[in-house]
Amino acid sequence: MIRGKVRRSQLVAPFGPGAMQVLADGTSVITAGLDHWFIPGEKLDQEEFRIHEWRLERHLGVEALYTPPDHRSAFKSSPDQYNTKLQVPVLRFPAWSFCPRCRELTSHPLHIADRPRCTNPDCPKQKASWAPFLAQVPFVALCERGHLQDFPWVEWVHKTANPNCRSPKLKLRTSGGGTLASQRVVCETCHGDRGLEGITSVERPNREHEDETTYLTTHLENGTEFSCRGAMPWLGLATAGEPCGAPLRGSLRSASNVYYALVKSSIFIPEASSAGVDTRVLEALEEQTIARARANVRDVLEEGDILTASRLRRAAKKNAFRLADFTDAQVEAALSILEGPAEASLELTAETVGDQAPFRFQEYTRIRDTIDSTELVVREPRAGYAKDVGQLVSRVRLVEKLRETRVLWGFNRIFAESPNPDTAARMALLRRQSPEDGESWLPAYTVLGEGIYLELDPGRLAKWEVGPSAQNPAVQDRLAPIAQQFQTVARERHLAERQVTPRLVLLHTLAHLLINQLTFECGYSSASLRERLYVSPGIDGMNGLLIYTAAGDSEGTLGGLVRMGQPERFEEILRNAINNARWCSSDPVCIDSHGQGPDSCNLAACHSCALLPETACEEFNRFLDRGLVAGTLSDPELGFFSSLA
Template sequence: MIRGKVRRSQLVAPFGPGAMQVLADGTSVITAGLDHWFVPGERLDQEEFRIHEWRLENHLGVDALYTPPDYRDNFKASPGQYNTKLQVPVLRFPAWSFCPRCRALTQQPLHIADRPRCTNPDCSGQKASWKPFLAQVPFVALCELGHLQDFPWVEWVHESANPSCRSPKLKLRTSGGGTLASQRVVCETCNKDRDLKGITSVERPNREHEQETTYLTAHLEDGAEFSCRGAMPWLGLEAGRESCGKPLRGSLRGASNVYYALVKSSIFIPEASTAEVDPRVLEALEEQTISRARANVRDVLEDGDILTASRLRRAAKKNAFRLENFTDEQIESALAILEGPVDTSHQLTTETVDDPALFRRQEYTSIRDTIDSAELVVREPEGNRAKDVGELVSRVRLVEKLRETRVLWGFNRIFAESSSRDTANRTALLRRQTPEDGESWLPAYTVLGEGIYLELSLEALAEWEARHSVRERLVPMAQRFHLVAEERHLAQRQVTPRLVLLHTLAHLLINQLTFECGYSSASLRERLYASPGPEGMNGLLIYTAAGDSEGTLGGLVRMGQPERFEEVLRNAITNARWCSSDPVCIESLGQGPDSCNLGACHSCALLPETACEEFNRFLDRGLIAGTLDDPELGFFSGLG
């Protein structure tokens, strides 16, 4: 039996539905769609895995969020157990394999349960005491719409989409070189032979031809295009529901561009209706045994009936003691929130998914003030800030407790980002059958952490943004991103001085905090609240959300106290004035990912990809501390 282990959070990213991974025994598998993650059964209580995050549910237009199931053995000593033997199914992919000895290519079904062995009678391994295990081929084919299929070995070697060769016997041979030209596929039936040179490349037929194509699509067969069939092996589909027609690109199955998880994250903000409800009641109602009792009662309620406190106490039976400290009125007020109708007025749309400002406005409004709830605690630091710092940083908040929820709502292939035109199609890739009303859900997980929120002075920011030199500085960056967006069919966005300023400041502070309080840069994350205009957002949150105890020890919050924060800020600005790669770095007109950075490199401002929201783009130290030619250009140039 082919099986392996993976952390539950990794089933959201990077090994969600449609992603490939290599198990401990060397088998390459692909994670199956959501249709079979929770198989209905007598001992299934899916509500145990429920994550309550009302903002993400409304925003993504789903009825629920669930963590991937964990595996539990069924112990005879503990009868009546729920959620045992739950597994996330995987399929063996690529389906094509070759024998390491005789190099014969064969194809096995996706659902094969054991590692296959060579069955070629001419293989020298057949004479040994055991037949050699087959190794899966290192190549696959994919398209930009998310489809994935086995490399077309038969069609490629015969240079035809419909080869006439009957019973082809293929072999994958290598001359020992390190290029694709050294890999050759041979058909021993008709003596056809062809190398794999160019299968991963992209080409544009001519300058007037705007449609980009691939070498595999254009040259598999002379005079005809071999396009994608829309295969989705993680859903058990060898061909798509509809014709795809996009160019097909060859790729190594371990390449980084084969799978990009689309993850939406949210800092939990209590609903306004929960302000008058005791958080202890909500916590008790969401406890595992009480949550199961609520689900049992909900299943037998008739239309129009409501769940009452007395009915819940009876359903909870021996676990009703968890509710004995609360009155019926308290319980029913909390039930009205938890069991109330779902607001679907903000479902997944082009505008809400691709514009983070629209979704984060509510976070920005809540986190900039003090709040004390079960999931979010924000306090104002004690003491006064120095005058020069207070003129530039108008607000600092200590986020002593936060809960971040990360949801997988789709995935991309080839490009890490996708245009807004196919948002719904990305979500549809996760499952084979469209869920019925009231049963749609997405995989998610939560992490706890703490952080520091800071906000710049609107008056100082407006005066700085109005400078001609500031706007002129960003022209090369904006032009470069415009070209990148056109090449990758991305939604255009406005690269503003405010965005670059806040983003660069977040990177500099994170790098400085790694020295000041010992966090690794990969355990800190940024969250930007930036939108243009006098009423726009102008804040940033630096927080820990690494899924372990490192993010809950209070070390980061203590750095937000005035005396410590000011030292961190001053040191970060001082270090930003000079980079070990200067003057090359600060005078650059384009460097970093997609050349969308100015004065920012690995020596000064870049972070691990897990810590950055913008793929390490839109960074410039010049807008922070000035340049060699214009030392007063930076927003913090006067801060010593």
């Protein structure tokens, strides 16, 4: 039996539905769709895996969020044990394999349970006491719309989409080189022979034609395009209902662009103010067994009925002791918050998912003030900050406790960012059949942590964005190359248009500089910290950033990050970050750059000064420029923090 182990959080990203991974025995598998993650049965209690995050549920238009199931052995001593032997199914993919001895290519079903061995009677090892295990081919084919299929070996070697060769016997030969030119597929039946050089290449029909095609699509058969068939092997579908028609691209199965998880994250904020409600009651109501009882009662309530304390106590049965210390009035006051009327769900469109500003604004309005709840604790610093820092940074908040929920709502292939019209289609890739009303859900997981939130002075920021004068807008001129380059990239990839503003680049670069500095000051690794930007245009727009721990283990809650936000410590960290930004070890090449980094959308930002691990950055390490933070060699006063010594 082919099986392996993986962390539950990794089944959200990077090994969610449609993603490939290699197990310990060397078998390449693809994670199956959500249809078969929780198989209904007598001993299944799916509510145990429920994550309560009201904002994400409404934003993504689903009824629930669940953590991937964990595997538990069944014990005879506990016959009533629930949720035992749960597994996330995987399928063996690619289906094509070759013998490392005789090089014969063969195909096997996706659901094969054991590692296949070579059955070729002419294989040299067949004469021995055992036949060699087959190795899966290293190549697959995919398209931008998220489809994935085996490389078309039979069609490629015969140079036609409809080969006439009867009983083709294929072999994958290699000349020992490290390039695709050294790989050849041979048909011994009709003596066809063809190399694999160019199968991963992209082509344009002509220079004026904006749409790209691929070498595999245009050259498999002369005069005819071989496009994607819409295969989705993780759902058990060899083809879609209708042909996809998108250009098909060859790829190594281990290439990083085969799967990009689309993850939406949220900092939990209470649905309503918890003033006057004992936080202990809220904690008791959100405890796993009581939350499950609330869900059971909610399912049988008639329209207009209210969940009362007495009804909840009866539903909780033997777990009702968790509410014994509280009166009915206390319980019902807390239930009015947790079970309040829900807002209308948002329709999942490119605008609702792609535009971060409306979704982030809810967090922005709560996290910039003090709050004390079971899942979010935000406090003011115990004293004021130095005058020079206070003039530039108008607000600092210490986030002593937060809970971040990360949800997988789709995935991309080839490009990390989703094209504008395909948002709903990306979510549809996760399951074979559309869920019935009231049963839609997505996989998610939570991490606990802490952080530092800060805002820039809105008045100074507005004046700085305009520049020293209308006739000499130095900030806008500095930003122009980044904005123009991103518009070019967006047109080529059909991405949603967005405005690259000076405050976005300023806050984003400042977050990177502070994270790099905090790794030296408080001992966190850069991969354990994460940025969260709150940016929108206008003098009354958002201009904040949150730096918080993103680690899923104890490293995320050690308390060191919050201490770095206290007066005296924070001023020193900010000054050191700005001073280090004034000179990079790659200067003057870095500071004088006209475009570098991913998609050439950075100016003065490189691995020596401002780049972070991809897991820590929200913008794929784009839209960075130290010049807008600390100034440039030719204009030292250009930066927003140029006056900070």
